[in-house]
Amino acid sequence: MATLQQHIPAVRSVIPMAFQPSMLEARRAVAKDTALDRIATTIHAARGETICHDGDEAEACFRIESGCVRVSKTLSDGRRHVVDFLYPGDFFGFTATDEYDGTAEAITPTVLKRHPRLQLEAVAERDLGACNLLRRAIGAGFAKARARGMLLARLSAEERLAAFLIGFAGRSENGRLLPLPMTRADIGDYLGLTIETVSRTFTKFRARGWIKLVGAHDVQLVDLDRLAGLSEGAVPLAA
Amino acid sequence: MATLQQHIPAVRSVIPMAFQPSMLEARRAVAKDTALDRIATTIHAARGETICHDGDEAEACFRIESGCVRVSKTLSDGRRHVVDFLYPGDFFGFTATDEYDGTAEAITPTVLKRHPRLQLEAVAERDLGACNLLRRAIGAGFAKARARGMLLARLSAEERLAAFLIGFAGRSENGRLLPLPMTRADIGDYLGLTIETVSRTFTKFRARGWIKLVGAHDVQLVDLDRLAGLSEGAVPLAA
């Protein structure tokens, strides 16, 4: 958090709130809220397993305990868009309709808390604390989704990947190896690019000495300043 | 609403919930909620006037009574992204942080209800009904923001403009003249395109007889089926 701020000057207003203290608190608070916890069951998802499917009746919301989940949507002609990568503490399955807004799949073995939707709604309607916590959690997702608009609409391939990597900076100590469990295709579909462009851009960053690649799924962010410089004024993606 | 559905088969799951009955109800209900109305004042904004500025302390939320508002963000190098166009009944100014997440400007003379943020928060914390209504309103914004991800990440210029136009289909009777108060630059920045590409794509649609242009700011949607066909499986933008 602190290390992130020092690399992104003068653009605090566009930093997604997943990085903002108030939201971290809200996340933690949701996790601890007893009224919500009481209706939860624990489930496990193997790597590649589908947790819920776009358009199906939204029977439950989920909170990730451990692992990593990909949420995506696919057009009839096969074009795919990865809406988000979710990590421990993140929620998904909220919708204002009664259908899931995206398909969620585990990309690593994942443990989740499952909150039946009807009961969750009931708790929220009755319990002021729970309602307000949900309200803030959705607000966080909203801000993140909005931040991605600028990235997809106006940033170059290099800027997008830089923003993506910087979004993970808070997850690993400076210079530590950063695991990227998703494939290049996932990253491409997340950033609105092709596999090849993602791969080429990784290669460029490595050639410049900004990152080190250990295999295809572990990255070391060597020069955060340069990466941040690329996405300066831009949107680091919380992840 | 009904006319829209019949043009977009088999993709109900990705239709933004601004079009879904439940959300329309929620919108209306928010409008009528007395606890929220009591803390509101009415303000007027002239064409081009800034209502709130990205990054400023979020002192209030606004609900549009009449007119049209553009919400945008601008990078330090001048690249702009139009986050949304807002119409009567729409809210903006919600943030999970204490700063506005985007600059709101009136693109027509606009009348708004202004809800001081502290009081709004106070009402929400205290009043279950208000909290739940806000929760759903934010959820609607969330879904809309997400729907735009697919558009920006994966649709072609023609598909984007078609989706944009279809988003307005519900606003005018079939074959009726549709006013587009925003400029080509606004549309371009909304769809992640340039002015020129927007203009050229309008011209293409007109050449094909899909639309009629009356001046630059009034469109008649002649062949909704073709337009919908272009964005089939895609995301009609609620507006």
Added chain:
DNA sequence: CGGTACGTTGAATCCGATCAAAGCGTGTGG
């Protein structure tokens, strides 16, 4: 009526997509 901001159209350019093929690694079955 004149100026200015907005819109259209044309030509050239470029970034990322597409097509193609060659590494790499991992996991499984022989």
Added chain:
DNA sequence: CCACACGCTTTGATCGGATTCAACGTACCG
């Protein structure tokens, strides 16, 4: 345990849609 096979990644060559640069047209407002 090794070998093979399949899926993922990288790299190369070419293509194409959207951008950029440029000029002209148009409409609205003072």
